[in-house]
Amino acid sequence: MVQKDAIVIGLGISGCAAARLLAESGYSVTCFEGESHIGGSLFEDIRPNGIRVQTRGPQVFHTESENVYQFIKRFGSFFPYRHRVFLSYRDMKVPLPLNANSLKTLFGEKQAAALLSKMESSFPGEKRISVDQLINCHDTKLIDLGRFMIENILTLDINKKAGSSFAPADDSYSNDAYVDTGSDDCYYTDSIQAMPMQGFMSVMEHMIDHPAISVYLNTNALSRISIHQDNSTVLFDGIPFRGPIIYTPSLDKLYKYCFGALPYRTGKVSFQDIKTDFENDCAVMLTPNNNDTVRITESKYMTLQNIDGHTSLCLESPYFSASRGYTEPFEPEITPESLELYGKYVTLAKECQSIHLLGRIACFRNLSIGESIEQAIDVISRL
Numbered sequence: 001m002v003q004k005d006a007i008v009i010g011l012g013i014s015g016c017a018a019a020r021l022l023a024e025s026g027y028s029v030t031c032f033e034g035e036s037h038i039g040g041s042l043f044e045d046i047r048p049n050g051i052r053v054q055t056r057g058p059q060v061f062h063t064e065s066e067n068v069y070q071f072i073k074r075f076g077s078f079f080p081y082r083h084r085v086f087l088s089y090r091d092m093k094v095p096l097p098l099n100a101n102s103l104k105t106l107f108g109e110k111q112a113a114a115l116l117s118k119m120e121s122s123f124p125g126e127k128r129i130s131v132d133q134l135i136n137c138h139d140t141k142l143i144d145l146g147r148f149m150i151e152n153i154l155t156l157d158i159n160k161k162a163g164s165s166f167a168p169a170d171d172s173y174s175n176d177a178y179v180d181t182g183s184d185d186c187y188y189t190d191s192i193q194a195m196p197m198q199g200f201m202s203v204m205e206h207m208i209d210h211p212a213i214s215v216y217l218n219t220n221a222l223s224r225i226s227i228h229q230d231n232s233t234v235l236f237d238g239i240p241f242r243g244p245i246i247y248t249p250s251l252d253k254l255y256k257y258c259f260g261a262l263p264y265r266t267g268k269v270s271f272q273d274i275k276t277d278f279e280n281d282c283a284v285m286l287t288p289n290n291n292d293t294v295r296i297t298e299s300k301y302m303t304l305q306n307i308d309g310h311t312s313l314c315l316e317s318p319y320f321s322a323s324r325g326y327t328e329p330f331e332p333e334i335t336p337e338s339l340e341l342y343g344k345y346v347t348l349a350k351e352c353q354s355i356h357l358l359g360r361i362a363c364f365r366n367l368s369i370g371e372s373i374e375q376a377i378d379v380i381s382r383l
């Protein structure tokens with residue numbers, strides 16, 4: 001039998017899923033990860049009190065794809081989970097995305113009814129209205145609601161201190177940027193929402209635990225892999241490599257920033273351990289009135305850990321722009337200009353048939369965990 005070789009660059013969830021799928025398709029897979037650990041955006045740590053925390057902020061598995069759920073469940077058991085996010089505004093706490101209940105609490109019954117009716121006539125048949133739609137419509141009350149959301153809810157994405165403004169072309173905003181005209185308090189709408197019993201790190205470790213997978217940590221893949229000047233050949237340690245290369249970091253690095261650096265956003269996260277059972281009423285709280293911390297996550301709600309008398313909070317300040325070699329991009333900063341720049345790199349990458357882009361950073365798209373796995377399944381099945 002002829003040995004088939006493949007390379008995976010970056011071991012976040014996309015790289016781990018791809019490595020496993022390649023190994024199960026008969027490839028011998030060599031994986032490179034720049035950090036001293038796998039996990040990427042989904043990396044987790046254990047606090048001194050034993051509580052497992054996600055080091056880049058809250059992340060929940062949600063998907064509409066039974067196929068994706070069946071795949072991830074092979075590597076750990078999951079429990080059903082309903083994610084609840086609240087906005088703490090003055091002395092009120094209201095569910096996000098804003099819904100009929102939140103509008104009632106924030107603005108009173110009469111005004112809430114008027115806003116819902118205006119949304120129904122301005123956007124007939126639409127259950128979720130985006131902040132973009134609100135600020136660009138003709139109704140002054142709805143425009144005001146959109147402004148309220150920008151000012152008080154989208155604070156993670158918009159760094160007011162840095163003076164950055166709301167960019168309507170940016171599709172990387174989360175569910176926070178919508179108003180749900182119903183009254184379900186759940187943050188996500190997907191039919192499958194779940195969390196891993198032992199955490200995402202355990203799931204990813206099991207994924208790459210396969211005899212055909214070799215892992216090299218602390219290895220900048222680009223010290224071993226480069227594109228030949230013909231643009232169509234990949235060199236591995238200077239020798240042409242013909243097998244598939246799954247590439248998950250930012251694409252500008254692969255081409256030595258020849259068209260300029262792609263913009264990404266990143267964030268600052270810190271932790272606080274407190275001696276109490278629970279500090280907040282829900283997993284995630286947005287706190288726009290707090291200068292530095294705009295989102296607080298209480299991890300215990302998301303891990304089901306039974307640790308009495310202790311809790312840990314994850315505190316996040318607003319995201320800021322970062323590019324050029326930054327090792328921890330959280331999300332692409334999507335604007336018409338950045339998409340044009342990204343397009344130039346994609347055109348180059350298409351000349352090289354062995355390179356396959358995967359995941360949120362390499363594809364410059366706001367993909368979820370579920371979508372990243374779905375993409376890996378699709379790409380590997382077409383090799």
Ligand SMILES: Cc1cc2nc3c(=O)[nH]c(=O)nc-3n(C[C@H](O)[C@H](O)[C@H](O)COP(=O)(O)OP(=O)(O)OC[C@H]3O[C@@H](n4cnc5c(N)ncnc54)[C@H](O)[C@@H]3O)c2cc1C
Nearest residue numbers: 010012013014034040041057059060221249359360368369
């Ligand atoms: C704050 C935050 C909240 C989120 N919330 C959710 C959520 O609730 N639900 C959801 O479904 N999704 C959520 N997401 C999205 C989800 O985390 C990502 O889609 C997913 O983790 C991306 O995985 P990835 O493997 O594509 O990229 P990454 O996790 O970024 O992995 C890329 C890997 O490449 C490595 N690398 C980079 N350069 C090199 C190099 N030169 N050589 C070798 N390795 C390299 C990096 O170290 C990293 O490990 C969230 C993301 C963030 C940032």
